[in-house]
Amino acid sequence: MSVERVVAVSVGVYRRLLLLYPASFRREWGDEMLGVFGDLARDTHRTRGTWGLARLAGRTAVDLAVSLPDAHYRNGRRKMRRLTLGAWVVYLILLLGGVGIGAVGFGDFYERPTFTETASPDATEDQLLGAYEQALDGPYGTYRTFARGLGFAVALTLGLSAALFGVWQKSAWRGAAAFAIGALATVLSLSALPAIYFPFDHYPVPAVWVMGGPLLLGAVCWLLVTVAGRWIPGSGGVAAAT
Amino acid sequence: MSEETSSEETSTRRALTISPAEFHILLALADEDRHGYAIMQQVEAETGGAVTLGPGTLYGAIKRLVDGGLIRPSDEPDPGRDGRRKVYALTGRGREAVRAEAARLQALVRLARTKRVLEPAVAPAPEPSRS
Numbered sequence: 001m002s003v004e005r006v007v008a009v010s011v012g013v014y015r016r017l018l019l020l021y022p023a024s025f026r027r028e029w030g031d032e033m034l035g036v037f038g039d040l041a042r043d044t045h046r047t048r049g050t051w052g053l054a055r056l057a058g059r060t061a062v063d064l065a066v067s068l069p070d071a072h073y074r075n076g077r078r079k080m081r082r083l084t085l086g087a088w089v090v091y092l093i094l095l096l097g098g099v100g101i102g103a104v105g106f107g108d109f110y111e112r113p114t115f116t117e118t119a120s121p122d123a124t125e126d127q128l129l130g131a132y133e134q135a136l137d138g139p140y141g142t143y144r145t146f147a148r149g150l151g152f153a154v155a156l157t158l159g160l161s162a163a164l165f166g167v168w169q170k171s172a173w174r175g176a177a178a179f180a181i182g183a184l185a186t187v188l189s190l191s192a193l194p195a196i197y198f199p200f201d202h203y204p205v206p207a208v209w210v211m212g213g214p215l216l217l218g219a220v221c222w223l224l225v226t227v228a229g230r231w232i233p234g235s236g237g238v239a240a241a242t
Numbered sequence: 243m244s245e246e247t248s249s250e251e252t253s254t255r256r257a258l259t260i261s262p263a264e265f266h267i268l269l270a271l272a273d274e275d276r277h278g279y280a281i282m283q284q285v286e287a288e289t290g291g292a293v294t295l296g297p298g299t300l301y302g303a304i305k306r307l308v309d310g311g312l313i314r315p316s317d318e319p320d321p322g323r324d325g326r327r328k329v330y331a332l333t334g335r336g337r338e339a340v341r342a343e344a345a346r347l348q349a350l351v352r353l354a355r356t357k358r359v360l361e362p363a364v365a366p367a368p369e370p371s372r373s
Contacts, residue, residue, distance in 0.1 A: 025305070032328060033297040033300075033301050035278070036279045036300065037297050039279045059296055060296055062296070063299055067298030068298065
């Protein structure tokens, strides 16, 4: 078998092995890798013969075993970045939208639920429970379901965002930092609900500014989370060892 | 703390993010722009065959170095056989990074010598006196 034929077969096999790399990596570097492998196979066959090519096959198998997981991991990190960004956006929309709807729709219940007003000061426990159960069938029950659902959804999205951020950053510390900042944003925003309702009722224009508070807070938190990696040792740089 | 020591420590911290494969590639490009296969051959020659980079490892590292702004595809065409191969060149940032990594390794060798893990460096022979 001629040298060119041997090299062509080797390159053909290597071209198929390149399919194991992530598509984006292959598109960017596949042609160059194929060219380098072709040169390597040609020179190896010329200087060391068939046995040299057999050794090259062994070395290439080791090279694939080392570089494939690395390429897939780094490719996965890029996807993880987009997922993390998406999860944080969903979290902020949920938080801001939930706070807005809650303030407009259920403002009454942030100060004092109506069933507590109707009960007289000397009412018995049974009477209070009865009033409470009756209130659950009305708007108060709807508010309670809404508040529980919102709290659950916000907490779930926050946890998911923090976990994705931690995996993306390959650091539990940064995931924890993101979670802490997000939790702070959640608590501050939800506790601002009564302050949002009353201005809405009496002073609509200032209320718009108040409603902008969570948005501004969210933007600040996002900025802090984005740059958090720069504050924590061991961040960034070119790469880990191969 | 002296200014020199502080500067060395800063360089050391900066250098810690370069992997051995990346360091060898940066070294191979320190004196000349090269294409992928030439980098591979240069690394093998400079290390006496101790370090051989396969195409996957080589281009994985090249991608990270390009993304990190330490090397860049050169504007000069490849003077080799087909002229289609992409030639890579060290950037200013890359030169700084390879210098910092070399300084870090030098500091480690100095430490190893003070602890007698390595033999002391051979001092240059004194010039013969003309009497």
